[in-house]
Amino acid sequence: MSTTLFSLAFGVGTQNRQGTWLEVFYAQPLLNPASELVAKVVAQLGYQGGNQTIALSNSQASDLAEALKNVDTTQAALLTRLAESQKPLVATLLAEDAPLTSTPEAYLKLHLLSHRLVKPHGLNLTGIFPLLPNVAWTNQGAIDLAELAERQLEARLKGYLLEVSSVDKFPKMTDYVVPAGVRIADSARIRLGAYVGEGTTVMHEGFVNFNAGTAGPGMIEGRVSAGVFVGKGSDLGGGCSTMGTLSGGGNIVISVGEGCLIGANAGIGIPLGDRNTVESGLYLTAGTKVALLDADNNLVKVLKARELAGQPDLLFRRNSQSGAVECKTHKSAIELNEALHAHN
Incomplete structure (x- = not known):
């Protein structure tokens, strides 16, 4: 039996009267746990491989705590506390990052994100929605x-x-984990599975979905949708939105580079490079026609916004007279155009 696991966690949760899992709380989930620890768990639980959720009795939790005392004192201490539980216990063992098959597995992966052990889109979340019951x-x-x-x-x-x-289907993150070094004005607006980096401030109207977040430090005053990861030092203005989506296989990732500013009621459908600015009220989709301007505001060419995806030092704005979407750069627009042409 292999002693290598992708993830391991011991949890306590809630079941309905039919014994169906509604949610699971993992206080100390592990990513790539030590082989010595895995070997002890395998021996105690009779784990046969694959991705499994194994119901734990209080006595099993106590026995596990004793077995891990000289291997991992943190997990041993947790299991000692779990052995006192009046709620159902579970051990979730993931041999690989595969599509989800159970509610405890789904909750473990959401915990891995909110504990900052994995960044958004670093996990296979295929099949998550049917496995998360809609609960009160x-x-x-x-x-x-x-x-x-x-x-x-x-x-x-x-x-x-x-x-x-x-x-x-999703609880608020702060009922499960409060990451270090963050400020959250309204905790109901941060779902479990959000990645909130150290130094991040989320204001009252800010929202961070699961499988999305910010590296921090930064300010979130708008909506960070699933599929969006915001770089350090960025500011998402009030009411701003993003267009990233999550789908099983072929995920669309909208990344926001460091030092970006997305104004109030603005939105993006393309990844932004470092130090980009999107004017307030401007909704920039991948197919938006953008007039690329040089340093003297002369038109270089008209292209689709997706062709500027990931480029640094860009300013996206709307011409107040014509309504056309324009893009300026601190670099020569001619040089940028040549770089884009070479890339294509």
């Missing part, structure tokens, strides 16, 4: 929607309110 997120945790009405009545009869903060 309440002040008593996740509740199956079919069981919600009864739980609400039960709470009222006992004299308290069962508060439902959202009904969604």
Whole structure:
């Protein structure tokens, strides 16, 4: 049996009355765990290979804690705490980064992103949506929607309110992990699976989806959609949006380089290079016709925005008289045009 795993985590979660997983919390997920640790876990759990989720009893968690005492004190301490749980426990072992097959696997990969162990689009998330049940997120945790009405009545009869903060497939990230060195004005706007880099500030209207995020430091005042990764020192203005999408196989990645500014109510559908600026209110799709200007504001050529993807030091703006989308660069537009031509 191989002692190499892609990821390993011990979790505690919530199941409905039929024993179906609603969510799983992994306090200390591991990426590429040490072979000595894996060997002990394999021996204790009878793991036979592949990607598996194995239900843990409290006694098994306690035995695992004892077995890992001289191998990994952090995981041993966690298992000692888990052995006291009154909620269901699970060990999730991923031999490879393959398409998802269970809810605990899906939650493990979302944790790997929010713990900053893997950057957006660094994981295979194929099949994630059917594996994430749509649940009520309440002040008593996740509740199956079919069981919600009864739980609400039960709470009222006992004299308290069962508060439902959202009904969604994804919980908010901060109920599972709060990354170091961040400021988040409204935690409900950051989904589990978001990558929020150190030094990032997310203002009240900022939103970061799963499998998206920012390297930090930077300011997020708009929406960072799935498929978007923002570089260091960038500022996404209020109301700005991005057009990255996530699909099984052939993911579209919209990256934003370092030191970029995307103005209020602006949007992008192309990757940006370093130090790009997109004027407020300008929605730049891949097919947008862009007038490339030289240093004297003379037209060099008209091209589609995708041809400028990833280029540094660009300013995208709309001509206030003609309405045409224009692009200027700190470099010679002629040199940029030659570089694009050579690349093609």
